[in-house]
Amino acid sequence: MTRTRASTTAAAIASGDRRTLARAITAVESGDDSADALLRQVFPRTGRVPVVGLAGPLGVGKSSLVNLLTAHLRAAGRTVGIVAVDPSSPFSGGSVLGDRIRFDRRADDPGVFFRSMASRGAAGGVAASTRDVVRLLEAAGFDIVLVETVGSGQVDVAIREVATTRVVVLVPHLGDQVQTMKAGLFEIADVFCINKSDLPGAETAERDLAELASLGPAPDGWRARIVRTSTVVPSGIPELWTAVEAHERFRADSPGHAAEARRRLEEEIVGRVRDLLSGEIAERLATDPALRQLVDRVVARELDPRSAADRLLSATRR
Amino acid sequence: MAKARRAPVRVLIAKPGLDGHDRGAKVVARALRDAGMEVIYAGLRQTPEEIVRAAIEEDVDLIGLSILSGAHMALFPRVLALLKKETGAKIPVFAGGIIPDEDARRLRRLGIRAIFGPGASLHEIVETAQRLARGSA
Numbered sequence: 505m506t507r508t509r510a511s512t513t514a515a516a517i518a519s520g521d522r523r524t525l526a527r528a529i530t531a532v533e534s535g536d537d538s539a540d541a542l543l544r545q546v547f548p549r550t551g552r553v554p555v556v557g558l559a560g561p562l563g564v565g566k567s568s569l570v571n572l573l574t575a576h577l578r579a580a581g582r583t584v585g586i587v588a589v590d591p592s593s594p595f596s597g598g599s600v601l602g603d604r605i606r607f608d609r610r611a612d613d614p615g616v617f618f619r620s621m622a623s624r625g626a627a628g629g630v631a632a633s634t635r636d637v638v639r640l641l642e643a644a645g646f647d648i649v650l651v652e653t654v655g656s657g658q659v660d661v662a663i664r665e666v667a668t669t670r671v672v673v674l675v676p677h678l679g680d681q682v683q684t685m686k687a688g689l690f691e692i693a694d695v696f697c698i699n700k701s702d703l704p705g706a707e708t709a710e711r712d713l714a715e716l717a718s719l720g721p722a723p724d725g726w727r728a729r730i731v732r733t734s735t736v737v738p739s740g741i742p743e744l745w746t747a748v749e750a751h752e753r754f755r756a757d758s759p760g761h762a763a764e765a766r767r768r769l770e771e772e773i774v775g776r777v778r779d780l781l782s783g784e785i786a787e788r789l790a791t792d793p794a795l796r797q798l799v800d801r802v803v804a805r806e807l808d809p810r811s812a813a814d815r816l817l818s819a820t821r822r
Numbered sequence: 823m824a825k826a827r828r829a830p831v832r833v834l835i836a837k838p839g840l841d842g843h844d845r846g847a848k849v850v851a852r853a854l855r856d857a858g859m860e861v862i863y864a865g866l867r868q869t870p871e872e873i874v875r876a877a878i879e880e881d882v883d884l885i886g887l888s889i890l891s892g893a894h895m896a897l898f899p900r901v902l903a904l905l906k907k908e909t910g911a912k913i914p915v916f917a918g919g920i921i922p923d924e925d926a927r928r929l930r931r932l933g934i935r936a937i938f939g940p941g942a943s944l945h946e947i948v949e950t951a952q953r954l955a956r957g958s959a
Contacts, residue, residue, distance in 0.1 A: 526879050534829035598860060599855060599859075599861065601861065602865070604863070619879055624830075
């Protein structure tokens, strides 16, 4: 995509052209070269809106919460872009993306945009391109972006890098699951949401979480808030949003804010370099017979894998 | 310029209208997933407006509609008309359900690209979906 074409696309997205936005998301998702120019164009004006991630085990009600949060925000006049990630099959590469089912009919509301994404092999609860898709939604002018992750367990903390506020959604009686999550998802929670709190056991769950939270604040000084919600007879949704906003304000005022933003971007750059390099190396390996011989020599135990890697890397740098 | 798109086919499966029988739609969704497609399953009781909006936001290559209520002659043409208005009708649509032959002929003339009734083989549905999606690229 040329620079002019990218700026035309960016202008169309900013003006609310939903089809152009949808197609741009596809390009970013698929790693099309055309996406680079567009992302270059939109990047300077991103990083400003709240990006709220919802993580938590399968079936705790993340999609229903996204639906009700969206309704709450729309009633307050805020526009909402949503990315909902579901897993890709490791076998067929296919996926059934079902998060839209829980999303209420808003066929004529231009203030909402809902996009389903398959994880496409990425571990960690979001797809590799989710961060860039969030940027496109911000470029489209949405006030708030919600990211719903793959139903996740202990170590799926990639949402930490994408979201500005992380909501970890749980339900009463998770018991042992809560125990095991102490070391993973729990560390990234800015807000704990105990959903399905119409069920018995919500109070116990809240007490357990409060105890956990009382063990000390996060390194940045924030103490995770705990909110009880229900989506059957909706309750707690305004309180959930209040907790998210409290964290957003804390974050904006926090002295470590700039350093944290820098760390994330640095990590993104390094990750990108890693992807580009490994892609290039894989391609060189596939096409260059001299480099394939390196592998042959490792197979024959004439060379060790580390030395072969060093040589591959220097061959790529040339 | 743009790399050849090797990304998975994206297909929207939706049930327009009021019947609650979604087993067929789910079986097809699963078969398409197993064929490597990304299936956006929109679920029951969708209006034509919601279906077209979902198709646009999800940037799908293909739309599959399932209906068992008998309201296909009212709902399918409405989906096609809206699609044409909003997208220039570039997204192919196929359908499944209880649809009498005479209606099926009329719907094909209106632009539904393939129609599957009871007993259609999943293999045939998947092949047709793949062919239609490729044509839309």
